[in-house]
Amino acid sequence: MNVWSIKSILSWADTYFSQRSVDSPRLTAEILLAQALGLRRLDLYLQHDRPLEKQELAAFKILIRRRIAREPVAYITGHKGFFKEQFRVAPGVLIPRPDTETLVETAVEILSEMEDCGRQARVIELGVGSGAVIISIANACKSHLYFGSELSSAALAVACANAKSFARTPVSLFRGDWLAAVAPQPLFDLIVSNPPYIPSADIESLSPEIRDHEPRQALDGGVDGLDAVRVILAQAGDRLLPSGRLILEIGFDQKPLVKSLVQGFPWVTELDFIKDLAGHHRLAVFKK
Structure with missing residues (x-):
């Protein structure tokens, strides 16, 4: 079973968004992962090796689906x-x-x-x-x-x-x-x-x-x-x-x-x- 860290899931999401022509794929991945984890974007780098819990991955995937459906990032994050x-x-x-x-x-x-x-x-x-x-x-x-x-x-x-x-x-x-x-x-x-x-x-x-x-x-x-x-x-x-x-x-x-x-x-x-x-x-x- 794969264990996803913050670093590895960001890399995957960056590629996933790029392949689907989402604007600013890396930035989008960081904003949405920070939202899913309740962290600041800076914290993603301070904790880049931290493994993600199953429920955290599930929350992130929900946000990814919303963005792939072209929902604006601001509506997803609420600000x-x-x-x-x-x-x-x-x-x-x-x-x-x-x-x-x-x-x-x-x-x-x-x-x-x-x-x-x-x-x-x-x-x-x-x-x-x-x-x-x-x-x-x-x-x-x-x-x-x-x-x-x-x-x-x-x-x-x-x-x-x-x-x-x-x-x-x-x-x-x-x-x-x-x-x-x-x-x-x-x-x-x-x-x-x-x-x-x-x-x-x-x-x-x-x-x-x-x-x-x-x-x-x-x-x-x-x-x-x-x-x-x-x-x-x-x-x-x-x-x-x-x-x-x-x-x-x-x-x-x-x-x-x-x-x-x-x-x-x-x-x-x-x-x-x-x-x-x-x-x-x-x-x-x-x-x-």
Whole structure:
């Protein structure tokens, strides 16, 4: 009878995932084995010669089957690293992406300028999902007032749990569609959102991890990908204070479409685009 050690099972799983074209096979094997054993990844190397118990092997194999079925690692482990925290995620909740950290950083820059002027801003995120974005912004700039809206009850429950665990300043969360979820007064200094912006025709070409597992309503932006952007732009003009800003994450190739679209919203006095670390135009910043 074979006795599997941590080292040998990791080597086997690395090969197994590689043969089945799973992304980052070694990293995936380490994350899932650490999850099955209740260890840190570092502990796998500190204990590499430790033999595995039968029930530990069985638990690991269950996680392997889930990953081979292309279930995202974040759903299997129940958390995803974003900015400075390991946020809870679950099926039905969009998994936070590294690209979206640019949204947090840009919001923090704007709010830091307001802090320097002694202003307390009102900030809202539309479609909070896991809550990772608004909580990260709030933790970086604690002196402001923070709010969030989310239509999905499943996502809102996860966001509330994350706020309870990680928010170091109050974040008030409401169920509803975009700005309709909150009272029309008082107005906001800053609105942020990572809305669905993938064109409907492109959904089927996404990786199975995204296409078959993540919530389509958080991905599908309609024919040109900008349906939600139009709705938010239509609502935001009446909900922002003078000189207030709206920051939206957009697709890497959508800058020309957004520039054309904004001509129909005369409340916008300035439009800027921010690049992500890959050099793509990732954010559109609208100023009232």
